[in-house]
Amino acid sequence: MVAESSALTRDAERTRAEILAVATREFADKGYDGARVDEIAAKTSTTKRMLYYYFGNKEKLYIAVLEQAYAGIRALEQTLDVEHLDPAEAMRKLAELTFDHHEAHPDFIRLVTIENIHRAEHIARSAALSGLANPALEVLTRILARGRADGRFRAGIDPLDVHMMISAFCVFRTANRHTWHAIFQRDMLDPKRRKHYRTMLGDLVLEYVTAR
Amino acid sequence: MVAESSALTRDAERTRAEILAVATREFADKGYDGARVDEIAAKTSTTKRMLYYYFGNKEKLYIAVLEQAYAGIRALEQTLDVEHLDPAEAMRKLAELTFDHHEAHPDFIRLVTIENIHRAEHIARSAALSGLANPALEVLTRILARGRADGRFRAGIDPLDVHMMISAFCVFRTANRHTWHAIFQRDMLDPKRRKHYRTMLGDLVLEYVTAR
Amino acid sequence: MVAESSALTRDAERTRAEILAVATREFADKGYDGARVDEIAAKTSTTKRMLYYYFGNKEKLYIAVLEQAYAGIRALEQTLDVEHLDPAEAMRKLAELTFDHHEAHPDFIRLVTIENIHRAEHIARSAALSGLANPALEVLTRILARGRADGRFRAGIDPLDVHMMISAFCVFRTANRHTWHAIFQRDMLDPKRRKHYRTMLGDLVLEYVTAR
Amino acid sequence: MVAESSALTRDAERTRAEILAVATREFADKGYDGARVDEIAAKTSTTKRMLYYYFGNKEKLYIAVLEQAYAGIRALEQTLDVEHLDPAEAMRKLAELTFDHHEAHPDFIRLVTIENIHRAEHIARSAALSGLANPALEVLTRILARGRADGRFRAGIDPLDVHMMISAFCVFRTANRHTWHAIFQRDMLDPKRRKHYRTMLGDLVLEYVTAR
DNA sequence: TATGAATGAGCTTTCATTCAT
DNA sequence: AATGAATGAAAGCTCATTCAT
Numbered sequence: 001m002v003a004e005s006s007a008l009t010r011d012a013e014r015t016r017a018e019i020l021a022v023a024t025r026e027f028a029d030k031g032y033d034g035a036r037v038d039e040i041a042a043k044t045s046t047t048k049r050m051l052y053y054y055f056g057n058k059e060k061l062y063i064a065v066l067e068q069a070y071a072g073i074r075a076l077e078q079t080l081d082v083e084h085l086d087p088a089e090a091m092r093k094l095a096e097l098t099f100d101h102h103e104a105h106p107d108f109i110r111l112v113t114i115e116n117i118h119r120a121e122h123i124a125r126s127a128a129l130s131g132l133a134n135p136a137l138e139v140l141t142r143i144l145a146r147g148r149a150d151g152r153f154r155a156g157i158d159p160l161d162v163h164m165m166i167s168a169f170c171v172f173r174t175a176n177r178h179t180w181h182a183i184f185q186r187d188m189l190d191p192k193r194r195k196h197y198r199t200m201l202g203d204l205v206l207e208y209v210t211a212r
Numbered sequence: 213m214v215a216e217s218s219a220l221t222r223d224a225e226r227t228r229a230e231i232l233a234v235a236t237r238e239f240a241d242k243g244y245d246g247a248r249v250d251e252i253a254a255k256t257s258t259t260k261r262m263l264y265y266y267f268g269n270k271e272k273l274y275i276a277v278l279e280q281a282y283a284g285i286r287a288l289e290q291t292l293d294v295e296h297l298d299p300a301e302a303m304r305k306l307a308e309l310t311f312d313h314h315e316a317h318p319d320f321i322r323l324v325t326i327e328n329i330h331r332a333e334h335i336a337r338s339a340a341l342s343g344l345a346n347p348a349l350e351v352l353t354r355i356l357a358r359g360r361a362d363g364r365f366r367a368g369i370d371p372l373d374v375h376m377m378i379s380a381f382c383v384f385r386t387a388n389r390h391t392w393h394a395i396f397q398r399d400m401l402d403p404k405r406r407k408h409y410r411t412m413l414g415d416l417v418l419e420y421v422t423a424r
Numbered sequence: 425m426v427a428e429s430s431a432l433t434r435d436a437e438r439t440r441a442e443i444l445a446v447a448t449r450e451f452a453d454k455g456y457d458g459a460r461v462d463e464i465a466a467k468t469s470t471t472k473r474m475l476y477y478y479f480g481n482k483e484k485l486y487i488a489v490l491e492q493a494y495a496g497i498r499a500l501e502q503t504l505d506v507e508h509l510d511p512a513e514a515m516r517k518l519a520e521l522t523f524d525h526h527e528a529h530p531d532f533i534r535l536v537t538i539e540n541i542h543r544a545e546h547i548a549r550s551a552a553l554s555g556l557a558n559p560a561l562e563v564l565t566r567i568l569a570r571g572r573a574d575g576r577f578r579a580g581i582d583p584l585d586v587h588m589m590i591s592a593f594c595v596f597r598t599a600n601r602h603t604w605h606a607i608f609q610r611d612m613l614d615p616k617r618r619k620h621y622r623t624m625l626g627d628l629v630l631e632y633v634t635a636r
Numbered sequence: 637m638v639a640e641s642s643a644l645t646r647d648a649e650r651t652r653a654e655i656l657a658v659a660t661r662e663f664a665d666k667g668y669d670g671a672r673v674d675e676i677a678a679k680t681s682t683t684k685r686m687l688y689y690y691f692g693n694k695e696k697l698y699i700a701v702l703e704q705a706y707a708g709i710r711a712l713e714q715t716l717d718v719e720h721l722d723p724a725e726a727m728r729k730l731a732e733l734t735f736d737h738h739e740a741h742p743d744f745i746r747l748v749t750i751e752n753i754h755r756a757e758h759i760a761r762s763a764a765l766s767g768l769a770n771p772a773l774e775v776l777t778r779i780l781a782r783g784r785a786d787g788r789f790r791a792g793i794d795p796l797d798v799h800m801m802i803s804a805f806c807v808f809r810t811a812n813r814h815t816w817h818a819i820f821q822r823d824m825l826d827p828k829r830r831k832h833y834r835t836m837l838g839d840l841v842l843e844y845v846t847a848r
Numbered sequence: 849t850a851t852g853a854a855t856g857a858g859c860t861t862t863c864a865t866t867c868a869t
Numbered sequence: 870a871a872t873g874a875a876t877g878a879a880a881g882c883t884c885a886t887t888c889a890t
Contacts, residue, residue: 012874031329033245037860049876110863112391113325117243120390130394137396160396161412165381170387172380178332179324182342184349184372200373207419224849249885259887261851270885438852455753457669461881463830473855519888536815537749541667544814554818561820584820592808593801600807603748604754606766608773608796624797631843648870673864687865759872790856851890859883867875 016054019044023051024065025201028107031114032062032122059122066115067128068124069108076101077135087147091209092202094167099198102170104188109174137163153209162205169201227258228266235263236277240319242275243326261362271334278327279340281320288313289347297353299359303421304414306352307318307378311410321386359421367424374417381413440478443468447475448489452531455538456486483546490539491552493532500525501559511571513515515633518564518628519590523622526594527613533598560585570634577633586629643732651682652690659687660701664743667750668698695758702751703764705744711773712737723783727845728838731802735834738806739825745810773799783845790847798841805837 024041026035037058041048055061080097082090102109117124123129140159148152173188180188188197234255238247249270253260263293267273293310294302314321327335335341352371385400393399400409446467450459461482461622465472479485504521506514539547547553564583571577597612605611612621658679662671673694677684691697716733718726738745751759759765776795783789809824817823826835 015874031245033243036858038858048860049862049875050874053366053875058860068217110329112388114329116388116390117326118390120394123391123394132395134395160398164384164392164400165412165416167388168380168384169377172376172383175387176324176328176379176383178328178330179335179378181375182332182335183344183346186372188376200377204377204420206418208416248883250883259851262849265850290880425846439853455667455669457667460879462879471855472882474853477854482881526770534753536812538753540812540814541750541753542780542814543748544818547815547818556819558819575697584822588808588816588824589805589836589840591812592804595812596804596807597798599811600748600752600803601760602752602754604800606759607768607770610796612800624801632840674862674864684864686870688865689871801888853879853890854888855884855886857884857886860873860881862880863878865876865878867873869872869874 012139015046015050019046019054019069020064022062022095024069024107024111026109027062027065027114031152031209032118035062037061061062063122063126063129066111066122067126069111070132072170073108073137073207074132079141080139082139082143087143087150087152088206088210089206091140091147094136094143095128095202095205098136098166099170099201102174103194106174109171112171140156147209150170154211157209162209163203165208166201169197169204173197224266227262231256231258231266231273232276232280235273235324236281236319239274239277240322244277244330247274271356275334275338275341278323278334279338281323282341282344285313285317285320286344286347289351292351293346294351295353299355299362299364300422302355303352303359303417306348306355307414307417308410310348310378311382311413314386315406320385321383324383325387346379356421365421366416369421374421377420378413378417381409381416385409436513439470439474442476443470443475443485444488444492447485448493448531448535451486452534452537456542459486460484487546487550487553490546491550493535493552494556497525497529498559500529501563504560504563504569511567511574511576512630512634514567515564515571515629518560518567519626519629520622522560522590523594523625526598527618529574530598533536533595536595537599544633571592572631576635578635581633586633589632590625590629593628597621605634648690651686655680655682655687655697656700656704657691660743660747663698663701663750664746666753670806671698671806685822687736687841699765701760702747702764704830706748706768709737709741709744710768710771713775716772718775718779723779723786723788723840724846726779727776727841729781730772730779732834734772734802735767735806735837737769738810739830744834745807748807749811773780780845788847793845798845801844802837802841803806805840809833 020039023035023040026040026043026101029035035058037048037051040061043052044051051061055064080094082093082097085093137159140163144153144159144162148155148157177188187193231252235247235252238252238255241247247270249260249263252273253263256263263273267276292306294305294309297305349371352375356365356369356371356374360367360369389400399405441524443464446556447464450464453459459482461472461475464485465475468475475485479488504518506517509517517622520586533578561583564587567575568581568586572579572581611617655676659671659676662676663680665671667699671694673687674684676697677687680687687697691700716730718729718733721729746756773795780793782796784791784793800847813824823829
């Protein structure tokens with residue numbers, strides 16, 4: 001009984017998870033308005049009805065997608081381990097790992113971009129999303145403190161400014177890839193340029209925080 | 213007859229321009245899929261039928277919006293005048309003016325963001341948009357050359373990398389404003405922080421191009 | 425041009441009127457929730473889309489039906505002509521004509537019944553319906569005044585009470601016909617009983633208003 | 637075992653009764669088509685599945701509601717005790733008690749009204765409902781006989797006509813309350829008018845049955 | 849050049865019901 | 870006796886577009 005019951009439960013969770021995975025792809029691919037409930041359902045092994053059964057409506061499904069996407073990124077950021085490095089090395093490493101994360105999760109960047117087009121109204125509606133802790137920022141804050149303590153970094157640096165600078169660089173490369181390519185005929189995600197951009201970001205960050 | 217005809221023509225142009233202006237606002241506001249042909253028409257002094265008469269369909273209207281938006285920004289960039297300054301001053305000035313342009317045209321940034329969500333497929337379909345000259349980049353290229361010539365700037369700097377860095381910073385501040393605020397409770401467009409960010413951008417750029 | 429334009433106009437009105445007629449039948453037949461937009465459309469010579477084009481949504485269509493139904497009844501009541509009769513004859517005549525009106529318009533009674541099940545919320549939402557003049561009540565008021573003036577009728581009779589009594593009798597006969605028949609095996613609308621009920625109503629009314 | 641079984645049975649009956657009570661409220665409130673199986677279940681302490689387990693489907697549940705509602709009213713009518721009064725007093729008393737019953741059970745009147753909108757098709761489908769004895773009518777029949785015997789009442793009065801007249805008056809006051817209020821701004825159920833209407837009904841009935 | 853009326857296709861959502869245990 | 874998960878069918882509604890003049 002228990003086994004069967006948990007089998008049922010597991011199936012329900014599996015169904016839910018499958019819908020969420022497909023929806024993530026669709027919303028990231030087409031945007032909130034462009035995504036079709038019918039198409040999400042069709043790419044699922046269940047029916048459209050199940051989607052409403054589990055998530056209520058299109059918007060709630062989208063919010064669930066956002067929540068899971070942010071949770072995934074936060075979990076990834078939890079694994080950042082640069083405390084054993086000296087501040088400068090740690091700072092470069094953090095920038096590079098952030099760079100890697102962004103490159104590895106273009107769908108997440110698309111979802112964030114889409115959510116910005118909607119003025120973050122769905123995040124505002126989600127208890128799970130507003131005011132979420134940010135591991136990367138916390139790590140960064142500690143590195144800056146260490147660098148300031150040993151005199152290598154400047155005083156008065158706002159961790160959030162550094163985080164913004166890193167994010168801007170990483171996000172732009174992915175988020176604006178297509179217009180950039182259309183206009184400058186350069187693919188910012190070309191693997192051949194990857195190392196160059198990664199180093200460039202580290203350089204920028206270190207130049208910004210280093211004391212002169 | 214001629215007078216009346218040209219009057220008609222002028223009216224026609226006025227109607228066209230009005231539709232384009234309204235459509236720009238709507239597409240920037242709601243995205244391509246979120247914008248409604250009915251609503252664009254309703255906010256116009258003409259009818260929906262005219263919209264089809266002048267632009268053919270929703271997509272062509274959207275492309276016309278994009279074309280006009282890019283043309284406007286290019287025209288603005290044409291007015292950049294920093295050739296009389298020394299390279300470092302010119303570089304900072306260029307960064308700051310670009311910063312100002314972005315801040316002054318949030319709708320343009322939204323349109324570009326939206327177009328990226330659509331993988332720039334509409335730009336690709338527009339002869340007027342693919343391979344457009346980029347005044348800002350040309351100015352930047354000349355400044356780098358002057359700076360390199362007098363030994364103040366490093367060798368081997370790719371103008372497009374500098375342009376990307378500036379764009380990333382400026383675009384991110386506007387494009388990701390809403391999620392940033394939802395998560396960090398900080399408004400990147402807060403007028404009180406404007407000067408700080410503007411200076412920060414100039415610093416970053418100069419540090420990057422300056423020879424050590 | 426004018427002729428053609430008015431032909432168009434007339435067609436539009438004809439379409440609107442047809443939808444309204446079919447909708448009246450369906451709503452009266454099945455109730456608000458039981459009626460189906462698809463079915464109303466199917467019984468029309470146009471499509472479902474037109475129904476939304478002209479009326480906006482199901483509820484607005486239903487309100488339009490109610491408005492037209494009440495307007496029709498009011499128009500009918502306008503034709504009441506009993507002023508030339510002496511008060512007692514006029515009173516009986518009014519009761520009988522009201523009786524006839526109700527019998528002739530069972531759909532109207534059904535619509536009113538349905539609207540009462542919905543607590544008259546749609547009437548409340550209609551500017552055209554709240555606070556509508558009531559010809560029958562006005563006629564009744566004048567008859568009572570005449571009868572009181574010549575001493576035949578009692579003093580202190582509230583016209584609205586008499587109207588209520590008449591309405592209750594006439595409405596009940598139609599509105600509760602089916603449960604009455606199921607329980608008492610008597611059809612209150614049986615033509616053979618028609619004259620009996622009609623006279624009974626006149627008697628009741630006259631007994632109520634006559635001075636003793 | 638037996639104890640548990642009967643406990644279970646008692647629980648089962650309690651569950652059944654609870655569902656029925658909730659369903660009565662929902663059907664009376666929203667009508668047959670407007671009521672939602674999901675909502676009835678949600679307002680219950682059990683699940684939707686139980687509702688199907690006990691009643692089969694929505695229609696059978698609705699019929700069970702009707703049956704219980706009529707049974708309750710019949711039981712109430714069984715308590716009518718006017719045989720000890722003289723015919724005229726008994727007649728007025730019967731009218732007044734009927735008036736009170738209707739006022740005390742608006743949900744029953746709503747259910748009857750709803751059932752009439754459905755042309756009593758569900759009553760027809762219920763063995764328990766078609767051809768049910770009617771205590772009030774039986775009492776009324778006996779009063780009329782007594783009144784006729786002592787010469788106070790007219791000959792040839794059909795008991796069912798008197799019952800209809802009483803019912804019409806009482807039902808209308810509740811059933812048509814909302815449209816009446818919307819159109820005449822008068823609440824027929826206003827407690828301040830209660831006594832007036834109650835007396836008016838008694839007067840009407842007595843005037844109708846009394847010999848001249 | 850201009851336009852009010854019309855529309856097919858497809859959208860999101862809801863409903864009563866049943867399956868599998 | 871009891872139940873959580875699942876569902877087919879159909880509901881109300883919206884969309885970009887075109888017809889007819």
